[in-house]
Amino acid sequence: MAEAIRVEGLHKRYATVHALRGVDLAVARGEFFGLLGPNGAGKTTLIGILAGLVRPTAGRAAVMGHDVRRRWRQARRALGLVPQELVYDPFFTVREILWLQSGYFGLGRANRAWIEELLEVLNLTAKADANLHDLSGGMKRRVLIAQALVHRPPVVVLDEPTAGVDVELRQALWHFTRRLHAEGHTIVLTTHYLEEAEALCGRIAILHQGMLRALDTKAGLLARHPWRCLCLELDPPGAPLPEAVAALVSEREGGRVKLRLHRLNDQIGAVLDALRTAGLRIRDLRTEEPGLEEVFLELVHEAPAGEAAAAEREAG
Amino acid sequence: MNLRGLYTLFEKEVLRFLKVVVQTLLTPVATALLYLVIFGEVLAEHLEMYPGVGYGAFLVPGLVAMTLIQNAFANSSSSLIQSKMTGNLIFLLVAPISPLEFYLAFVAAAVVRGLMVGAGVWLVALAFVDLPLHSPALVLAFAVLGAAVLGGLGVIAGVWADKFEQLAAFQNFVVLPLSFLSGVFYSVHALPSPWDRLSWLNPFFYMIDGFRYGFLGVSDAPPLLSLGVSLAFLAAVSVVCLRMLAMGYKIRQ
Ligand SMILES: Nc1ncnc2c1ncn2[C@@H]1O[C@H](COP(=O)(O)OP(=O)(O)O)[C@@H](O)[C@H]1O
Numbered sequence: 009m010a011e012a013i014r015v016e017g018l019h020k021r022y023a024t025v026h027a028l029r030g031v032d033l034a035v036a037r038g039e040f041f042g043l044l045g046p047n048g049a050g051k052t053t054l055i056g057i058l059a060g061l062v063r064p065t066a067g068r069a070a071v072m073g074h075d076v077r078r079r080w081r082q083a084r085r086a087l088g089l090v091p092q093e094l095v096y097d098p099f100f101t102v103r104e105i106l107w108l109q110s111g112y113f114g115l116g117r118a119n120r121a122w123i124e125e126l127l128e129v130l131n132l133t134a135k136a137d138a139n140l141h142d143l144s145g146g147m148k149r150r151v152l153i154a155q156a157l158v159h160r161p162p163v164v165v166l167d168e169p170t171a172g173v174d175v176e177l178r179q180a181l182w183h184f185t186r187r188l189h190a191e192g193h194t195i196v197l198t199t200h201y202l203e204e205a206e207a208l209c210g211r212i213a214i215l216h217q218g219m220l221r222a223l224d225t226k227a228g229l230l231a232r233h234p235w236r237c238l239c240l241e242l243d244p245p246g247a248p249l250p251e252a253v254a255a256l257v258s259e260r261e262g263g264r265v266k267l268r269l270h271r272l273n274d275q276i277g278a279v280l281d282a283l284r285t286a287g288l289r290i291r292d293l294r295t296e297e298p299g300l301e302e303v304f305l306e307l308v309h310e311a312p313a314g315e316a317a318a319a320e321r322e323a324g
Numbered sequence: 325m326n327l328r329g330l331y332t333l334f335e336k337e338v339l340r341f342l343k344v345v346v347q348t349l350l351t352p353v354a355t356a357l358l359y360l361v362i363f364g365e366v367l368a369e370h371l372e373m374y375p376g377v378g379y380g381a382f383l384v385p386g387l388v389a390m391t392l393i394q395n396a397f398a399n400s401s402s403s404l405i406q407s408k409m410t411g412n413l414i415f416l417l418v419a420p421i422s423p424l425e426f427y428l429a430f431v432a433a434a435v436v437r438g439l440m441v442g443a444g445v446w447l448v449a450l451a452f453v454d455l456p457l458h459s460p461a462l463v464l465a466f467a468v469l470g471a472a473v474l475g476g477l478g479v480i481a482g483v484w485a486d487k488f489e490q491l492a493a494f495q496n497f498v499v500l501p502l503s504f505l506s507g508v509f510y511s512v513h514a515l516p517s518p519w520d521r522l523s524w525l526n527p528f529f530y531m532i533d534g535f536r537y538g539f540l541g542v543s544d545a546p547p548l549l550s551l552g553v554s555l556a557f558l559a560a561v562s563v564v565c566l567r568m569l570a571m572g573y574k575i576r577q
Pocket residue numbers: 022023024025027045046047048049050051052053054577
């Protein structure tokens with residue numbers, strides 16, 4: 009069975025920007041997939057290619073096994089896109105817009121029951137006959153979601169659906185996308201909020217400057233980050249640290265010391281031994297695992313975090 | 325073919341102009357009548373374009389044709405530029421609608437708008453002018469052809485233009501001069517040289533001249549020639565337009 013999404017050697021050059029520089033990616037059916045990256049990373053461009061809005065400069069893309077260029081009708085029927093911008097047609101009411109969108113996909117009156125269901129589920133029934141003009145931003149966002157779902161696409165792509173929305177709507181959107189996922193839809197969510205990807209997504213791809221920097225499960229990404237913190241409370245508080253340990257300090261406040269350890273090169277046992285040999289007592293000990301934030305920053309910043317930390321140490 | 329998709333897009337384009345009838349139907353009819361009152365009244369006594377045909381009877385078919393083609397153009401071009409500028413064109417671009425379906429839907433809606441406005445001008449003008457109807461079939465054929473050509477040009481202009489000003493430029497420097505210079509107000513035989521001969525290079529001239537023949541049974545050009553030129557013009561506009569849409573020119577990055 010074909011994957012929900014497959015992308016091979018994808019390049020996109022705009023007039024002056026090389027927005028995608030050879031992206032390879034596959035999303036299996038039923039995944040909740042996160043596409044993470046800072047502004048300008050190329051997320052919207054990648055999604056645009058899947059939806060047929062952007063023409064790739066090189067490479068291929070397919071939705072549910074349908075090439076987006078050669079089998080564009082099938083590919084478009086398989087995809088529901090919730091665009092990043094709050095765009096709408098000011099001439100029509102919510103219900104009219106959904107009827108029209110359904111008609112574009114070749115669906116007739118038989119689909120109207122589904123449209124009513126969508127209005128219901130997305131809490132839009134009360135506003136169904138209102139013009140899009142008169143709806144709040146949150147309502148417009150929900151209309152966009154309904155529009156993406158009128159043709160019951162197996163793959164739903166949401167482009168930064170929670171950018172700039174209030175907490176309540178964000179919770180509602182999370183709930184709704186989880187529900188879609190549970191119903192069997194493949195979900196691709198782009199975001200630049202790490203907590204969102206952490207909370208929702210099974211696998212996460214990190215895109216930066218048009219290149220895929222990482223693609224793994226949340227746990228896999230975290231494991232890849234080689235740093236962890238060892239937080240100690242030492243006695244006596246002001247005593248000098250042995251040289252080997254002093255080199256690892258990232259923060260120190262009296263007896264509280266935070267050490268940054270490399271998973272492979274720095275062993276906790278050796279650190280503790282060195283402290284004991286120097287005559288220091290360890291009153292408390294705790295380790296901190298990194299969040300996706302650290303992983304993300306490390307992948308995205310030019311200088312690897314280790315070097316940056318080393319530079320800081322030298323400067324300080 | 326996604327026939328339902330095509331029909332839905334056509335329906336949407338028609339609904340769009342029906343939601344603002346004052347602007348899309350009533351105003352153009354009123355403007356055409358203003359022309360009729362001014363030119364018709366002022367010039368009526370002095371001019372006889374064809375033997376036995378008063379100026380009013382000559383002017384009305386020209387005005388109907390001009391209003392019809394200008395509104396057909398306005399319908400597709402303004403709808404497209406609005407969709408592009410507000411960004412809602414993407415809802416159409418993500419749908420399984422082919423360039424041909426896209427083109428046919430926009431052109432058909434432009435034809436409907438053109439015919440409605442044209443019929444409005446004609447019906448109201450009947451109150452002022454005694455107008456024959458030589459061949460209803462030819463009148464309808466030229467009306468549909470003219471509106472389709474301009475509907476197609478409207479799609480081209482709407483896809484090409486990035487701003488309203490560019491669209492206005494297209495309208496002011498292409499559509500308006502060509503329609504004014506095509507014998508709306510006069511018979512091209514009455515023009516001094518070389519304008520009389522240059523008019524024969526203007527495709528709009530044939531659409532309007534043939535349309536007028538449908539009413540009066542007399543015209544500057546033979547009606548079959550007008551029909552042929554108009555059909556060829558439609559074919560050329562369609563080819564250019566379909567090429568642009570298939571390339572995704574300006575609408576798919
Ligand atoms: N239509 C366009 N024309 C030119 N450059 C573009 C266009 N769309 C996007 N870009 C550029 O391509 C890069 C990627 O943009 P985008 O895909 O929108 O990133 P993201 O969605 O991750 O923020 C950016 O540098 C952006 O400025």
